[in-house]
Amino acid sequence: MTRREIPYHLVPAVTWVDHTKQNVFAPHVVYRGHLDLRFLAAQISLRSHMTEADVVAILQSFLTNAALFLLQSHAMRLGDLGYLTSAIRTDLVDKPDDYSHANIRKAHPVFVPSSFLKAQMRAITYRKVTEPEPEEVL
Amino acid sequence: MAIQYIVRKGTNPRIPDQEVFLGRVKQVDAHDTLSLAEKVADESSATVADVMGVISNLAHVMQTYVMDGYICELGDFGSFRLTMRSAGCDSVEAWKPKQFIRPARLTFHPGKQLRMAYETAQFKAFETAPKGEEEAPF
Numbered sequence: 001m002t003r004r005e006i007p008y009h010l011v012p013a014v015t016w017v018d019h020t021k022q023n024v025f026a027p028h029v030v031y032r033g034h035l036d037l038r039f040l041a042a043q044i045s046l047r048s049h050m051t052e053a054d055v056v057a058i059l060q061s062f063l064t065n066a067a068l069f070l071l072q073s074h075a076m077r078l079g080d081l082g083y084l085t086s087a088i089r090t091d092l093v094d095k096p097d098d099y100s101h102a103n104i105r106k107a108h109p110v111f112v113p114s115s116f117l118k119a120q121m122r123a124i125t126y127r128k129v130t131e132p133e134p135e136e137v138l
Numbered sequence: 139m140a141i142q143y144i145v146r147k148g149t150n151p152r153i154p155d156q157e158v159f160l161g162r163v164k165q166v167d168a169h170d171t172l173s174l175a176e177k178v179a180d181e182s183s184a185t186v187a188d189v190m191g192v193i194s195n196l197a198h199v200m201q202t203y204v205m206d207g208y209i210c211e212l213g214d215f216g217s218f219r220l221t222m223r224s225a226g227c228d229s230v231e232a233w234k235p236k237q238f239i240r241p242a243r244l245t246f247h248p249g250k251q252l253r254m255a256y257e258t259a260q261f262k263a264f265e266t267a268p269k270g271e272e273e274a275p276f
Binding site: 004006007008010013023024025026027028029030031032033034035036037040043044047048050054055057058059060061062063065066067068069070071072073074075076077078079080081082083084085086087088090091092093094095096098099101103104106107108109110111113117118120121122124126128 | 139140141142143145147148150157158159160161162163164165166167168169170171174177178181182184188189191192193194195196197198199200201203205206207208209210211212213214215216217218219220221222224226227228229230233235238239241242243244245246248251252253255256257259261
């Protein structure tokens with residue numbers, strides 16, 4: 001397992017434990033850059049016999065199907081990455097018969113990382129930076 | 139197409155002794171990479187093996203880049219990124235990484251289109267088949 005070092009800087013934050021506390025600081029990851037679907041497709045294409053365009057088409061079809069599955073109460077296991085499922089935020093009621101669709105405030109997707117990924121994340125080390133480094137353009 | 143839910147007994151975090159009921163998403167099915175690949179291959183000229191290869195590579199490539207501090211954006215579906223967790227620190231000077239930092243987390247942020255799909259999602263109470271009317275396994 002390779003040890004990775006993540007740069008971070010401290011930013012003003014709000015603590016949910018004690019709302020009366022002001023001027024609290026929390027670490028924030030300094031991201032190295034954004035990678036889009038085309039870049040990821042190019043990387044996948046390098047590892048296979050398929051062209052970048054073929055990989056993009058497969059990924060777009062996969063993501064469309066993934067969204068449809070999520071909206072149909074299906075969960076998806078994505079190998080070593082983890083799994084995706086849906087969750088709801090809801091009001092509490094006193095009796096089960098009182099519960100209806102109207103009590104659901106919001107639905108949203110939830111990602112749960114795999115145990116393999118969690119183990120990898122425990123091996124991460126952190127490096128504090130005072131000024132965020134500019135993001136790389138890939 | 140609807141997100142299905144069941145009503146479960148729970149506890150009110152503000153009044154722990156109070157018995158309350160709330161809705162939870164009922165996972166009606168779970169898909170692994172093979173079943174997702176079969177679905178995508180049905181809709182394209184690619185073979186199941188090709189799609190399996192792309193999905194497995196996507197998980198591997200994303201995992202590598204996310205752990206290196208990049209944000210992986212999957213178009214309108216959403217993005218994966220590493221986030222940090224910590225206890226709030228009163229001042230920048232009092233910051234001690236070993237004392238405050240908790241293990242990092244891999245988070246999924248839904249894209250605009252997926253968020254909109256969830257906002258307009260329909261909900262349906264999960265109904266179990268009455269006893270005696272269940273489908274025979276063969």
